[in-house]
Structures are given as structure tokens and as C-alpha cells.
Amino acid sequence: MSGDQECDLLFTGATVFDGTGAAPVMQDVAIAEGRIIAVGSGLTLTAAETRDARGLALAPGFIDVHTHDDLAVFRRSTILPKLSQGVTTVVTGNCGISLAPSPLVIRDVPVPPLDLIATADDYRYASFGAFLDAMRAAGPAVNVVPLVGHTALRARVMEALDGPASADEIAAMRRDLAEALDQGAAGLSTGLAYPPAKGSTTGEIVTLATDVAAAGKLWTTHMRDERSGVVSAVAETIDIARRSGARTLISHHKCCGQAAFGLSRTTLAMIEEARAEMPLDIDVYPYTASSTVLIEAYVRDSRKVTISWSDPHPEMAGRDLAEVAAEWGVDVNEAVGRLKPGGAIYHQMDDGDLERILTWPPSLIGSDGLPRDKRPHPRLWASFPLVLGHFARDRGLLSQAQAVAKMTGQTAKVLGLADRGRIAEGCAADVVLFDPAEIRAVADYDTPDAPSAGVTAVYVNGQLAYAPDAPDGAGAGQVL
Template identity: 45%
Template sequence: MNEIVERCDVLIKGGRVIDGTGQPARSADVAITGDRIVALGALNVERAEHVIEATGQTIAPGFIDVHTHDDRLVMSNPEVTPKLSQGVTTVVVGNCGISLSPWTGGHTPPPLDLVFSPEPDEYQFPTFAAYAEALGKHPSAINVVPLIGHSTLRCCTMDDVDRPATDAEITVMKERLRESLKAGAAGFSTGLFYAPNKPAPAAEVAAIASELSAFQGIYATHMRNEGEGLFDSLDETFDTARRAGCAVVISHHKCQNEKVWGRSVESLARIEAASAEQSVGFDVYPYVAGSTVLLEEMIQPSKRIIVSWSAAVPEAGGRDLSDISAEWGCSDAEAMARLQPGGGIYFSMDEADVDRILSHPMGMIGSDG
């Protein structure tokens, strides 16, 4: 029997609904009023302002891109075209220890240049509250879930990030994170693989992340090592979250080195075991290559490297690093140094591991874009 709906703003008729609960797809109508779905099923709608015929099409909730670096994009391109055009309606920003706020100025070493401009501009915010206010005044077309980055906190708090933070510096970072959480930030992220964050010991991370529990905040981590040190990094991640008393999400889980290819069976089992004792999750991207700034340490584990951009040699963008080094008559490391600052796409994973991690029921999809 059809459900009777007197009125709705939008009626989507006859589509194949996949609702995100894990249930099989089914044919159904969807009635929407304002920003809410008011009815779903076989509907008899007496009046609809707009009708969309969806026969032969699929209807699904907006996708959540759980791992992005769109902190700046949601402001500079509020339509967020690269995401919205693919059905993404929510992005989690501030990952890998990199966030646009709170930023009080100063040097922005890689990988902070993924979101910061080389020169001061309107997209620098001394507090997260200022970032949230700016986003509220000029909202993006999609929802934004912001994290606060540890590298950002370190770079604007410490005079030298090539060392562990002092107790006084940790106190300042804790205060800045706490104020951000009060203003609506959803959590805290680290990029322990990257130079500004790498010198931070687990004790520093746990001390700062201890602010999260009072706000039910999430700790997301680009772990210290996703290659030969993968399992030590997993143990560090679980222990840090336990000490901080918070939930943790492992960012873009992968086996990033030929020496650990095939061991996703073990890593997933390790994550499952930890999740029985504490709140643990992970995200994964659906490709065998990852992209970040140009890093010499990524040369050895990568089968292929494509230069995505180079400030020093703009025409190198899109070319293989091996071709550039052969043309210049130098090593890949020397070519990379000449291309700095820049970015690269690193082919360092095995497809079987990616497929296995993607299909795991605990996994969430993130673009890392």
C-alpha cells in the first residue's frame, strides 16, 4: 500500500535506493522537504514542487570523504566542485597534522604548504573560532568536519620543530586544541611521518590528545611508518589513544613497501584485535599510489614516481621522476632536490592489499584529496 504524502518540496521517483545501512538496493520514491527526507518508499504524493524522474538511476545519501586536505578549498572554491560533482556532501579536513588553524604566522614547511599559501593571505586564521566564523559567513556547498593538526600547532608554538616539545610548549598546544574543540573542532590529527611532526614522541602526542575525551573528539593519525615499521606504528597508535583516552582513526591504512606487501592480512587482524579493547577505525583510499610533497625517503619504496607539481621547475609537472633524472644526468634524489618545493605521486602499494583493505567492513573511504 502506497504511503500518502500531502506535500513535499522535491519528489524523486522510481529510483534504485541504496541507503547506506548495508541492506540490498530497492526501488523507492524519496520525498524531501527543506533539508530533510520526509518519506521513503512507495509514495503517493499529492503535491510536489519539483519532481525528478529517477527510473534507471541510483539514489544514495551524500558520500562522506573522511580524509581530505580541503581546509582551504571549501573557502576558495565554496562550490567544492571536485567533491560535489562526485556526490561527496561532507569532507573531513585538517588531516595528517595539517590544518589552516590555529595559525599565528611564521614559516610553513612542507607539508603545511599543501594548505597554506607561500605568502600571507586571507586564508590564515589565528584561532579555529576565526576559521569557523569565516566559513559560517561564506559557507561551502558541502558540510565540513574540521580537525586540528599537530604540525600546525607545533609550527606556531615552537621555535624549533626538530625536537620534542617542552612541557611549557605542550601546555600551550593543549590550550589551543582545547579552545578549538570548544569552538566546534571535531578532533586532532598527526602526521608523524612528516618532518615537522616526526620529532614528537608518543608522550607528546598523548598529552595533547588527552584534551579530546571531554569533547568526544577523534584522534586521526598518519602513522610514523606505513612500510617496514608498520606494525610498530600500529602498536604506537593504539597505545597513544589508550593513554589519551580517546577514539583513534588510522589514516589511509596501507602496506607501503614491497617488504610488507601481502601483510595486510596481519595488519587488519591487529586492528580488529585492538578494536575489541578500544575505539579504533581506519580509512583507506582506492588506489595503489599515494600523493604528498616531494620526499627523498619515498624514492626507495616506490616503483614509480610522477612529479605532480614543482615550484622550481613548473614544466616538470606530470612527468616521471626517472625520466627527469635521466634527462638531467643525475640521481633521482638529486633531481628531486632540484625540483623542490613540489609534490609527487608514489606508486608503492600492491593491488591485492588495497583490495583487501578496501573490502574490510571497518574501512571508511577517503580520497586524501
């Protein structure tokens, strides 16, 4: 392309990772009005701004396919953990937990795990549409793909959450689900491992997922069991996917507790086989510790447990649970009881499973970060650079191009985002510039909230949204 065509921004000499997994190529990339208008070498467009990108990787902005950022997207300060990693799109409302429609219809406080993302005061949107209107008005710094949570829907209509829903309750959930999907929800998430959803039958989920399929949308699931029963949980998920016809995404696939170590060989083989006949995908975060609300069973299965937040004992955030129990002169279960409501980081997975899932070609990268935690799991700030730096560059378990594809092009395909996740003419100009030799996670379990190294600039819809030395950026995100 040459001549007198104009553009807003021209990157020259960038090492372009196009999001497909192909090896990077040195190219120029031109952006106008929020879109990529040209990709090639030696572009001669007239540019309002030219940025010399020699030595830097230019990739599609990362899509964090698994987040709990429903509330975090409202403020730049709380979405900074994602922006500073190169993330330009977040999928919210995962694990059955969504900020809307408000679950506080027949009770005053959010039942765990709904308290992971917000307090009662924040659960104020009567409808999904009202939530999205507020988000648009706030001008999010990143794009948002919002899911509606099954547990939120259950909590709206069920007095007792520990059993199956009645026919009337299912009918009420279907009405709320239909309204949310109609008002812009990208799909439904379930969190079947958690107490308020564990009692739901497979049939309840098939019914709701069938509605999701009819709307052409996505079902994501934190499966019923990610421990020694993970194989039967995958079988249930495949069964629901088959019977409902819904596009299905297994959330943060993992095998927790020693009895589950190695089971990813079986689960990935099952998923691989099912993929031949249905759209079924998985995402994964790159750590062997999980993090969620305090639950006794998870504590029993863990090598080490760190408290991430506690309402009655905020001073204990960051402390080792066993040490706190010893200090109090009580057993660990008693300590958990005193600390609840609260959250924890559970070291309970095996490196072999993590590496197998992470390097399985179809898997997508999601952070599962918990932005409200006082002492968060480092996945909140560092998941994407950890994959690109540690796992890809330093250990060579996959190429950086493959890693980028797992964060961009593959993800966009699963989400049905036709014009995101690739560096190609006509795509939205969500772009990250990073130094492929320097990108690395800085946040770790000891210092959980540090921005990553090597991310140079992040553009959302063509607007500069983040640079390490710039205090502010545009709120150019869209609800997708």
C-alpha cells in the same frame, strides 16, 4: 504515507541505497526544508518538484572522510572535484595539516607538509573560530567536518620541529587545542610520519588525545610509519587510543614499499582485535600510488615517481622523476633537491594490500586528494566512482551497497553525525543520484582532473549542488 502532506522535492521510483549496506530497494524519497521527510513506495505527497528517478541509484551523499580541502571548500571551482563524485561532506584538516589556527606565528612560511594545502598568504586565520566564520560566510557547497592539525599546533609554538616538545610547548599546544575544539573543531589530526611531527613522543600525543577524548571528539592519525615499520606504528596507535580513550581513526591505511607488502594481514588483525575494546577505525583510498610532498626516502621505495608540483620548476609537474633526473644529468636525489619544495605521486603499494584493506568490512573510503597540486593524483577527482564502478560493479570485490555504506552510513557513525549518511526519515537531505551501471572514474594518472561518469545529481541539505549539465549549484553546505 499519503494525503495532503507537502514536500519540496519528491524522487519517485529510485533504487535506494540507504547507507547501511542493505541491498537496495525501489522507493520514493520526499524532501522538505533540507530534510528527508518520507521514504516508501507509492508516496502521494504534494511536491513542488517531482523527479522521476527510475533506473537511478539514490544514496546518501558521500562523506569524504579524509581530505585536505581546508582551503578548497571556500570556492565552488576548487571543491568541484568532490561534488562531481557525489561527495556532500568533507572532513578537513587531516594529517596534522590544518589551515587554522595559523602556524605562521614564529616563522614566515609554512614548513612542509603544511605547504600541501596553502601558501603563506592563505594561512591567515589567527584562530579556528575565525576560520570557521570565514567558511560560513563564504557559503561552502559541501558540508564540512573540520579537524585541527597537530603539526599546525606544533609549528605555532616550537622553534625546532625535529625533536620532542618541552613541557611548556605541550602546555601551549593544549591551550590552542582546547580553544580550537571549543570553537568548533571536530577533533585533532596527527601526521607523525612527517618531519615536523616525527620528533613528538608517544606521550605528547597521548596528552593531546586525552584532551580530545575529554571533549568527546575524534583523533585521526597519519601514522608514524606506513612502510616496513607499519606494524609497530599500528601498535603505537592502539597504545595511544587505549591510554587516551579517544575515538581513533587511522588515516589512509596502507603498506608502502616492497618490504611492507603483505603486512596488512597483520595490521588488520591487530586492528580487528583492538576494536573489541575501543572505538578504532580506518580509512583507505582506492589506489596503489600515494601522493605527498617530495621526500627522498619515498622515492627510493617507489616503482615510479611522477612530479605533481614544484615551486622552483613548475614546468616539471606531470613529468617522470627519473626522466627529469636523466635530462638534467644528475642522480634522482639531486633532482629531488632541485625540485623542492614540491610534491609527487609515488607508485609503491601492492594490489593485494589495497584490496584487503578496501574490502575489509569496517574500512571507510576517503580520497586524500590534494586540490592544490598542479598535476594531482587522480584520487582527488575519482576515488568514490572508482570504488563503486571498478572495484564493486566491475570486479565484484564488494557489493555497491557495501561500497555506499563505506562512504556514508559507516562514516557518519565514526564521525558521530547522527542525522547524516543514511536515507531515512529525519535525516539531512544530502543525496546523490547516480547510474549504478554507468558510474565510473574518468580521471586517471594521465588525465587527472576529469569529472567522473554516471553521477546525475548531488543535493546538499536539500539543495541541488551539482549536476553535470548545470554550471552552478547552491552553496548549501554547513559546518558540522
